Amino acid sequence: VHPSLEIRSIRIADHYQEVYHLLHQLHLHELSLFDKTATWDDIGTGYMRHVIQMQEENDGLCLMAYVGNAPVGLIFGYTEDEDDDSRIEVYKGMALYVSDGVVLAEYRKSGIYTKLNAMLEQHYIDKGVKRIIRFTLHNNAKMQHFLQKEGYNITRLQYEKWLY
Numbered sequence: 001v002h003p004s005l006e007i008r009s010i011r012i013a014d015h016y017q018e019v020y021h022l023l024h025q026l027h028l029h030e031l032s033l034f035d036k037t038a039t040w041d042d043i044g045t046g047y048m049r050h051v052i053q054m055q056e057e058n059d060g061l062c063l064m065a066y067v068g069n070a071p072v073g074l075i076f077g078y079t080e081d082e083d084d085d086s087r088i089e090v091y092k093g094m095a096l097y098v099s100d101g102v103v104l105a106e107y108r109k110s111g112i113y114t115k116l117n118a119m120l121e122q123h124y125i126d127k128g129v130k131r132i133i134r135f136t137l138h139n140n141a142k143m144q145h146f147l148q149k150e151g152y153n154i155t156r157l158q159y160e161k162w163l164y
């Protein structure tokens, strides 16, 4: 569908504005699903600092999808060390945490995210990762459908009580 689609591994700190813009779009989508989502203007800079730090310190990989040199989507993940004797699960070793994923609305439904996700997973599977973790909002039906299709299962439900 997009013959010029190209996926590149990027260092977030070197592509700050492109990543900022895409994460802003992701954030607006989260806001549309959950009204307690903070305003991007308030948290954008801090969130960027967080993803940059995770990429540098936790073997993070950010894959950016370009169509004709315009960034149209990204996926970002990093490793979490599960080798800790306080864990309650059987798994020990590195887990991949998929932290962010978005494709611009006008480029959706053409397989871009499927490709980004497959490449991200394979990168860490090649390094020996056998557990992949991710969160999504309870009402993000599209993402849940995608995850079920890609072999993920629900393990926990997070309940919250908001007192205001």
Ligand SMILES: CC(C)(COP(=O)(O)OP(=O)(O)OC[C@H]1O[C@@H](n2cnc3c(N)ncnc32)[C@H](O)[C@@H]1OP(=O)(O)O)[C@@H](O)C(=O)NCCC(=O)NCCS
Residues within 6 Å of the ligand: 001, 026, 029, 101, 102, 103, 104, 107, 108, 109, 110, 111, 112, 113, 114, 115, 135, 136, 137, 140, 142, 143, 145, 146, 149
């Ligand atoms: C979720 C999201 C990243 C998916 O991106 P995407 O690039 O549209 O995903 P894909 O195109 O790979 O797959 C989506 C659908 O398009 C279908 N598709 C893939 N290639 C296709 C093609 N060539 N023609 C038609 N449909 C196609 C897929 O089968 C899939 O359909 P399904 O959901 O019915 O199975 C995107 O919708 C998005 O950015 N949403 C908002 C942000 C968000 O929710 N992020 C995740 C937060 S946890």
